[in-house]
Amino acid sequence: xxxxxxxxxxxxxxxxxxxxxxxxxxxxxxxxxxxxxxxxxxxxxxxxxxxxxxxxxxxxxxxxxxxxxxxxxxxxxxxxxxxxxxxxxxxxxxxxxxxxxxxxxxxxxxxxxxxxxxxxxxxxxxxxxxxxxxxxxxxxxxxxxxxxxxxxxxxxxxxxxxxxxxxxxxxxxxxxxxxxxxxxxxxxxxxxxxxxxxxxxxxxxxxxxxxxxxxxxxxxxxxxxxxxxxxxxxxxxxxxxxxxxxxxxxxxxxxxxxxxxxxxxxxxxxxxxxxxxxxxxxxxxxxxxxxxxxxxxxxxxxxxxxxxxxxxxxxxxxxxxxxxxxxxxxxxxxxxxxxxxxxxxxxxxxxxxxxxxxxxxxxxxxxxxxxxxxxxxxxxxxxxxxxxxxxxxxxxxxxxxxxxxxxxxxxxxxxxxxxxxxxxxxxxxxxxxxxx
Numbered sequence: 001x002x003x004x005x006x007x008x009x010x011x012x013x014x015x016x017x018x019x020x021x022x023x024x025x026x027x028x029x030x031x032x033x034x035x036x037x038x039x040x041x042x043x044x045x046x047x048x049x050x051x052x053x054x055x056x057x058x059x060x061x062x063x064x065x066x067x068x069x070x071x072x073x074x075x076x077x078x079x080x081x082x083x084x085x086x087x088x089x090x091x092x093x094x095x096x097x098x099x100x101x102x103x104x105x106x107x108x109x110x111x112x113x114x115x116x117x118x119x120x121x122x123x124x125x126x127x128x129x130x131x132x133x134x135x136x137x138x139x140x141x142x143x144x145x146x147x148x149x150x151x152x153x154x155x156x157x158x159x160x161x162x163x164x165x166x167x168x169x170x171x172x173x174x175x176x177x178x179x180x181x182x183x184x185x186x187x188x189x190x191x192x193x194x195x196x197x198x199x200x201x202x203x204x205x206x207x208x209x210x211x212x213x214x215x216x217x218x219x220x221x222x223x224x225x226x227x228x229x230x231x232x233x234x235x236x237x238x239x240x241x242x243x244x245x246x247x248x249x250x251x252x253x254x255x256x257x258x259x260x261x262x263x264x265x266x267x268x269x270x271x272x273x274x275x276x277x278x279x280x281x282x283x284x285x286x287x288x289x290x291x292x293x294x295x296x297x298x299x300x301x302x303x304x305x306x307x308x309x310x311x312x313x314x315x316x317x318x319x320x321x322x323x324x325x326x327x328x329x330x331x332x333x334x335x336x337x338x339x340x341x342x343x344x345x346x347x348x349x350x351x352x353x354x355x356x357x358x359x360x361x362x363x364x365x366x367x368x369x370x371x372x373x374x375x376x377x378x379x380x381x382x383x384x385x386x387x388x389x390x391x392x393x394x395x396x397x398x399x400x401x402x403x404x405x406x407x408x409x410x411x412x413x414x415x416x417x418x419x420x421x422x423x424x425x426x427x428x429x430x431x432x433x434x435x436x
Contacts, residue, residue, distance in 0.1 A: 001109050001112070002105050002108050002112070003105070004101075005089060005104045008104065008105060008108030008109075008112075009088040009108075012108075012131050012134045012138075013131050015128055015129060015130055015131045016128065016130045016131065017130065017132070031166060033133055034137075034163045034166055037137050038166060040114055041114075041137070041141060044137075044143070045140045045166060046167075046168070047143065047144040047148075048143055048144070048149065048151045049151070049286075050167045050169040050170055051151070051169065051172075051173060051282055052155070052165075052167060052172050052173070052199050053154050053172075053173045053174075054154075054155040054158075054159040054162075054172075054174055054175070055174055055175025055196060056177050056178045056179075056196075057175060057327060058175040058209065058274070059154045059155070059175050060154065060307065061272055061275040061302075062276075063081055063152045063279075065276045065298070065299050065302045066152050066173075067152045067302075068298040068299065068301050068303075069279065069299060070150050070152070070298070071095045071298065072295075072297050072298035073290055073294050073298070076146065076149045076150075077094070077149065077151070078092070078093065078094050078139070078146070078148040078150070079092075079093050079096075079152045079154075080092055080143075080151065080164070082135075082156055083321075083426075085428060086305070086429055086436070089104065090305065092104070092138065092139045092142050094146055094148065096303065103142055103146060107142055107145060111134060111138060111141070115129070130163075132163050133163045136156075136163040153167060157185075158195040159195055159196040159197065159198040159199040160194075160195050160197075160198025161195075162199070164199075165198060168201060168204070169204055171204065171205050171285055172204060172206045172228075173206075173208075173209075173278055173279070174208040174209060174211070175209050176210060176212075176215075177189055177192055177212060177215040178192075178212075178326055188214070189214040189215050190214045190215070190217075190218055192215075193215035193218035193219060194222075196215075197218055197219055200219075200222050200228055201228065202228065203226070203228060205229045205230075206223050206228050206231065207231045207232075207236075207282050208231070208233060209233050209274055209275075209278045210234055210274060216232070231281070231285070233274070233281060235256075236255060237254060237256065238256050239254040240254075240273055241273070242270045242271075242273035244269065244337050244338065248264040248265055248266060249265040249267065249268055249273070250265075251263050251264070251273050251299065253276075253277050253280065259284070260292060261280060261292060263296040263297075265299055265300065265302065266300065266302055267308065268307075268308035268309075268310070269307075269330065269334045270330075270334060270337075271330050283295070305432065306321050306425055306428040306432060308320045308331065310338075311436070312435060315409075315410065315418055316419070317419045317420075317421060318338070318420050318421070319421045319428045319431060320421070321422070321424060321425035321427075322358075323349060323350075323353050323358075323423060323424045324354065325354055325357040325358065325361070328357075328358045328361050328362065331420075332361060332362060335420055339420075341417070342366065342367040343367065343420060344366060344369075344370065344412050344413055344418070345362055345363075345366040345368070345369045345370065345419075345420050346405055346406070346409055346420070346422075346427070346431060347362065347389065347422060347427070348371065348372045348373055348380065348382065348385070348423045348430070349423040349424050349427070350380045351378065351379045353423075353424070355384075355388055355423075358423065359385075359389050359391075359392060360392070363388075363389045363392035363393040363396070364392050366393065366420070367395060367417065368395045368396075368397070368409075368412045369389045369393050369396040369397070370397045370399055370405045370408055370409055371386040371389055371396065371397070371398050372399055372402050373400040373402065374423060374426035374427035374430060375426040375429065375430050378426060382398060382400050402427075402430035402434060406434045
């Protein structure tokens with residue numbers, strides 16, 4: 001039996017972990033195992049009202065805004081998200097905080113006892129559960145244990161065959177779709193959108209953020225097939241503005257029904273306006289009597305570690321997990337608005353990412369670049385990344401050890417130059433843990 005949370009999470013990680021090494025045959029992605037696990041615990045996923053979120057980007061921010069609004073409205077609110085930055089418990093939170101440790105431990109021990117019991121029914125196909133399935137089960141058990149009113153639930157990968165997709169949501173939110181995980185989800189926007197559309201349920205309302213036409217067509221068609229009311233976010237507001245500075249993201253929205261919102265968001269970035277408005281639209285649809293002041297306070301208090309998070313002064317460190325071309329472009333744009341002077345970049349990326357495009361965007365925008373290793377959770381090749389940046393910026397250093405990289409950045413900054421850390425959530429976590 002476990003006596004510490006860390007031991008339980010380590011045990012869960014000993015199972016097949018597709019976050020580390022995806023099953024490219026797609027045989028690992030199925031719902032029969034998850035369905036059986038939930039049935040063994042009397043279906044804990046049915047205990048709370050659900051906001052289910054899928055998309056390629058912005059899921060975490062949208063979940064943070066939605067859950068913060070619900071908390072401000074005095075609902076006990078759970079959030080299941082990924083990845084974590086410093087602690088697995090970040091994936092399973094209650095009202096923005098960890099549950100008490102015994103809640104995690106007790107439920108982990110129940111899961112372990114079930115899995116290792118001789119009387120345990122074999123999973124279909126005889127395969128063991130995956131790490132993500134066990135984490136998802138734990139999340140539902142924790143949320144039921146503490147009697148959450150609402151749960152904001154992010155999909156992990158895709159949607160149709162995601163372990164979260166056995167819920168009957170009260171509302172579905174769809175964030176923007178872009179090409180991602182093409183080896184698993186499909187090579188076109190339409191194919192990827194079809195996988196994400198798998199979380200749409202019969203008769204349940206759907207709100208979509210701004211989409212590429214191919215994705216929008218898939219979502220509207222799927223909603224029609226399932227008689228699910230479909231709402232397109234740009235059709236719901238008459239004006240939406242964001243203005244970024246060091247104090248935060250100034251957000252203003254005017255809705256076509258006469259409602260309005262105005263607040264300074266704790267989450268930085270011009271793009272947060274869209275994530276925020278999607279969350280507002282979703283919560284308002286579920287709870288139409290919420291007052292403007294409740295929503296404004298909720299979105300002001302939303303926080304997400306490792307997403308354009310600024311830590312420290314002299315020098316200031318901005319930490320973000322951007323790991324695609326589009327997210328890197330948006331990050332750099334926001335970073336430059338806050339820190340227009342030259343700065344220092346610490347970059348670390350895992351295998352399988354478009355590092356060449358990210359290097360083209362970032363390398364010549366910084367006085368110094370430090371390429372480091374983004375932990376050991378996933379494979380990486382810092383030497384190859386270093387060469388890509390070195391070819392563009394001769395002031396590039398290869399310092400694989402994160403502690404040494406952070407120390408070098410402080411030395412080069414001389415208490416003046418700002419430091420940006422990005423390339424993956426794993427790189428963000430490595431440096432964040434050192435600074436914090």
